[in-house]
Amino acid sequence: GAVVSQHPSRVICKSGTSVKIECRSLDFQATTMFWYRQFPKQSLMLMATSNEGSKATYEQGVEKDKFLINHASLTLSTLTVTSAHPEDSSFYICSALQGEGLGPQHFGDGTRLSIL
Amino acid sequence: AQSVTQPDIHITVSEGASLELRCNYSYGATPYLFWYVQSPGQGLQLLLKYFSGDTLVQGIKGFEAEFKRSQSSFNLRKPSVHWSDAAEYFCAVGPDYGGATNKLIFGTGTLLAVQP
Numbered sequence: 001g002a003v004v005s006q007h008p009s010r011v012i013c014k015s016g017t018s019v020k021i022e023c024r025s026l027d028f029q030a031t032t033m034f035w036y037r038q039f040p041k042q043s044l045m046l047m048a049t050s051n052e053g054s055k056a057t058y059e060q061g062v063e064k065d066k067f068l069i070n071h072a073s074l075t076l077s078t079l080t081v082t083s084a085h086p087e088d089s090s091f092y093i094c095s096a097l098q099g100e101g102l103g104p105q106h107f108g109d110g111t112r113l114s115i116l
Numbered sequence: 117a118q119s120v121t122q123p124d125i126h127i128t129v130s131e132g133a134s135l136e137l138r139c140n141y142s143y144g145a146t147p148y149l150f151w152y153v154q155s156p157g158q159g160l161q162l163l164l165k166y167f168s169g170d171t172l173v174q175g176i177k178g179f180e181a182e183f184k185r186s187q188s189s190f191n192l193r194k195p196s197v198h199w200s201d202a203a204e205y206f207c208a209v210g211p212d213y214g215g216a217t218n219k220l221i222f223g224t225g226t227l228l229a230v231q232p
Binding site for chain 2: 046106
């Protein structure tokens with residue numbers, strides 16, 4: 001079945017550093033990928049929609065300068081948390097849309113980000 | 117605005133017992149409905165989806181769900197629960213016409229515990 005690889009699975013870093021998370025679709029091309037944030041015991045909150053070859057579309061309240069998204073190819077989207085602070089600690093999950101419209105979204109295994 | 121409600125935050129069932137997880141949606145058009153499962157520390161796996169046609173949908177791992185327009189519900193069922201089914205379950209509805217046409221709105225999730 002379709003697989004999405006998300007890397008790294010866990011990262012711990014100091015406050016003020018920038019962290020890059022990669023999301024790759026391994027056996028299909030994904031024009032659209034999504035980035036979610038999940039707080040403990042809560043649902044997924046969509047942060048942004050990543051479109052290959054164009055700018056990402058951010059949800060209301062999400063700082064685009066804080067969370068940089070680059071979708072440079074049909075199989076890779078990256079999320080960079082810039083100048084991370086403890087309040088950015090969370091579980092970040094990406095998904096890749098297979099096909100167009102409401103084709104299935106395939107999710108990565110998530111990245112646990114901890115900022116000290 | 118579109119929304120999804122999962123009234124049960126936490127459910128415990130005995131292994132071998134039947135299961136029903138509730139999902140209600142608020143939507144202004146014909147909804148596309150999904151159920152996802154999330155194991156601890158991992159991404160989401162699609163269990164099943166409803167787009168149109170037969171309102172009883174079969175999914176993976178022995179799950180099924182029934183779309184009832186009159187009740188705005190899409191409840192997930194399994195006749196006999198296995199210990200490996202313990203996980204968090206998310207109901208989702210799309211598309212969200214307020215943004216990208218393929219954006220999903222997730223419920224808050226139901227955490228399923230299975231006791232021997």
